[in-house]
Amino acid sequence: MEAVAFWVLALAAVGSGVAVFVVGSMARATFALLASFLCVGAELLLIGLHYLGVLVILMMIMEMLVMVVFMVAYMMNPAGLMPMTMLHNERGAFAISGTAFAALAVGIFAVPWPARAGNPPRDPTFALGESIMGSKMLVMMVIGIAILATMIATVVLAAHRGRYDRDGAS
Amino acid sequence: MVEVLVLGAVAVAAASLNAAFAGHRPAEPFHEAARLLTMQRRVTASADRLLTGVGVISLPVAAALAALVVPVGGHVAVDAPVGLVWFNAMEVVAWASVWLAGWGVNSAFALVGGYRFIAQGLAYELPHMFALITAALAAHSLDLRVIGEAQDGLWFAVWMPVAFAVYLISALAMAFWGPFGHPLGGDLAGGAALELSGPDRLVFLAGRYGLLTVSAAVAVPLFLGGGSGPLLPGWAWSLVKTAAVLALLVWTRHRLPVLRMDRFMTVAWTVLIPATLLQMLVVGLVVV
Numbered sequence: 001m002e003a004v005a006f007w008v009l010a011l012a013a014v015g016s017g018v019a020v021f022v023v024g025s026m027a028r029a030t031f032a033l034l035a036s037f038l039c040v041g042a043e044l045l046l047i048g049l050h051y052l053g054v055l056v057i058l059m060m061i062m063e064m065l066v067m068v069v070f071m072v073a074y075m076m077n078p079a080g081l082m083p084m085t086m087l088h089n090e091r092g093a094f095a096i097s098g099t100a101f102a103a104l105a106v107g108i109f110a111v112p113w114p115a116r117a118g119n120p121p122r123d124p125t126f127a128l129g130e131s132i133m134g135s136k137m138l139v140m141m142v143i144g145i146a147i148l149a150t151m152i153a154t155v156v157l158a159a160h161r162g163r164y165d166r167d168g169a170s
Numbered sequence: 171m172v173e174v175l176v177l178g179a180v181a182v183a184a185a186s187l188n189a190a191f192a193g194h195r196p197a198e199p200f201h202e203a204a205r206l207l208t209m210q211r212r213v214t215a216s217a218d219r220l221l222t223g224v225g226v227i228s229l230p231v232a233a234a235l236a237a238l239v240v241p242v243g244g245h246v247a248v249d250a251p252v253g254l255v256w257f258n259a260m261e262v263v264a265w266a267s268v269w270l271a272g273w274g275v276n277s278a279f280a281l282v283g284g285y286r287f288i289a290q291g292l293a294y295e296l297p298h299m300f301a302l303i304t305a306a307l308a309a310h311s312l313d314l315r316v317i318g319e320a321q322d323g324l325w326f327a328v329w330m331p332v333a334f335a336v337y338l339i340s341a342l343a344m345a346f347w348g349p350f351g352h353p354l355g356g357d358l359a360g361g362a363a364l365e366l367s368g369p370d371r372l373v374f375l376a377g378r379y380g381l382l383t384v385s386a387a388v389a390v391p392l393f394l395g396g397g398s399g400p401l402l403p404g405w406a407w408s409l410v411k412t413a414a415v416l417a418l419l420v421w422t423r424h425r426l427p428v429l430r431m432d433r434f435m436t437v438a439w440t441v442l443i444p445a446t447l448l449q450m451l452v453v454g455l456v457v458v
């Protein structure tokens with residue numbers, strides 16, 4: 001059952017990844033990419049990494065929705081109503097991606113995989129936080145807030161107030 | 171699965187309540203549903219039917235998937251150790267739904283409505299996430315049942331009022347309801363839902379009631395003590411509290427003006443985010 005789900009999700013992830021380069025509209029390409037990421041998130045859920053899996057789903061939806069705004073804005077064909085292509089420099093891209101794929105595929109078979117050591121922890125979410133942050137928890141929290149404050153300050157400083165904004169309220 | 175069906179029934183009741191607030195008969199939503207079901211679809215030129223369909227269907231599906239982890243009393247459809255994050259992920263699907271519905275139909279006003287919701291999403295999402303994390307921090311868990319049970323005696327709504335208030339605001343914003351209904355605003359002749367007709371419109375608007383209901387139901391384990399209460403069993407208290415929060419949310423649509431999201435953005439980023447961060451700091455100090 002799990003094996004079937006794995007293969008279905010894996011094929012769907014690759015299939016929607018291919019669709020990104022086949023479809024003729026920027027909006028469709030973005031959501032095909034989102035579908036691919038959602039399949040990867042579901043694969044993580046399948047192997048018991050609930051927090052990471054749900055986080056991938058959450059972040060990818062938000063990310064792709066922000067991306068679609070910019071991708072549509074920057075395309076030469078903004079409405080996506082006329083045919084467009086996602087392929088550029090086809091020969092060079094094919095050579096690079098073919099080499100990368102071959103190298104990774106060879107790596108899978110050439111690397112001696114280590115045997116499993118230990119068992120999965122009872123609470124993978126807690127173990128993940130411990131292994132990422134551990135003794136640096138306070139530093140990580142402060143940095144997190146500092147990054148957020150920087151982002152907001154940057155946006156506030158960059159936002160240009162136009163003549164339609166009254167009393168600085170908008 | 172019973173829990174999801176019960177929340178679905180509560181969503182239908184919310185539609186009736188909305189009709190009653192508007193001065194119509196409570197049965198009016200059923201008439202409207204029958205009308206939409208028998209109505210022929212209006213088709214726009216060069217519409218992206220696939221993307222529109224995905225947008226329309228994903229809204230109720232996301233609401234139902236979110237309802238899977240919502241506890242009713244001690245019962246929950248799917249036992250989820252990270253239920254809070256799952257609810258957050260499913261609620262963000264609404265961004266995609268509204269944008270896709272607005273984009274796909276190839277109509278200018280609908281498109282503007284779709285983009286409005288992305289802007290609104292960026293405004294409400296950060297304070298919303300901080301409010302969720304604050305409750306999880308106090309309960310040391312991302313499991314909604316554990317969070318509900320952690321409030322024996324003192325509800326989180328009482329000692330973290332800022333987080334609760336921000337949660338209620340963002341519940342309205344995520345369901346683009348009432349004061350946050352600008353994406354479907356009358357100034358855009360209906361906004362993102364403008365060109366949706368017939369069964370499409372029914373499914374989309376039903377999904378919005380579903381999302382509103384789920385967000386009201388999640389407020390109960392997060393801030394209102396879950397199923398705890400005297401005399402009645404846990405599931406009954408959960409439903410009573412859900413109904414009370416939902417009635418408050420529905421009521422706002424008829425008493426509060428619609429907000430422009432660029433103004434809400436300013437308030438959200440300069441007032442709500444610092445306020446929720448301070449709230450989290452206070453809760454963190456109390457808990458540790």
